[in-house]
Amino acid sequence: MTSSPHPDDSRDPALLADLCIDAEQPMMIATLIRENATVAQARTRLDVLATLRPTMAMVEHRPGITAEIKDRVLSGRLSIAQARTAIFDAMADADEANLVDNKKPTGNGAPDGRTLMRESMLKQIEEKHGPEAAAKARAKLNERK
Numbered sequence: 001m002t003s004s005p006h007p008d009d010s011r012d013p014a015l016l017a018d019l020c021i022d023a024e025q026p027m028m029i030a031t032l033i034r035e036n037a038t039v040a041q042a043r044t045r046l047d048v049l050a051t052l053r054p055t056m057a058m059v060e061h062r063p064g065i066t067a068e069i070k071d072r073v074l075s076g077r078l079s080i081a082q083a084r085t086a087i088f089d090a091m092a093d094a095d096e097a098n099l100v101d102n103k104k105p106t107g108n109g110a111p112d113g114r115t116l117m118r119e120s121m122l123k124q125i126e127e128k129h130g131p132e133a134a135a136k137a138r139a140k141l142n143e144r145k
Helices: 013-022 028-034 039-057 067-073 080-097 113-129 131-144
Strands: none
Touching: 013 028, 013 039, 028 039, 039 067, 039 080, 067 113, 113 131
16 A cells, blocks of 8 residues: 555645645645645645636626735635635625616606607708798697697
């Protein structure tokens, strides 16, 4: 029986440092040693970080993604699902705070389309045929009401 180069239950700081260097996460060395993490725990956290780094790179400049959220997600203390939820919640909160209402207000005393069209038509008649023609057209339209 051969032993693994990094036994999963080992807490050797040198092994933890090697894992962090291999995973290109040297900033995690001190944290893992301070927490007395096992090699298995370190591997799990480093795998999570490897998965989340590209996601964080895509969204880090979006509104709502603060330095605190980024640090929390990249701390290695959250599962992938928890980290994605934190990212989504932060972006949703920012989006909710900046909602834009694309609908034009209705019923604020503004004339409806028929009234606007009628006034436009009367204005064109007045410009083209004079005020007397516009008065006659206005009288005819009022008869129809």
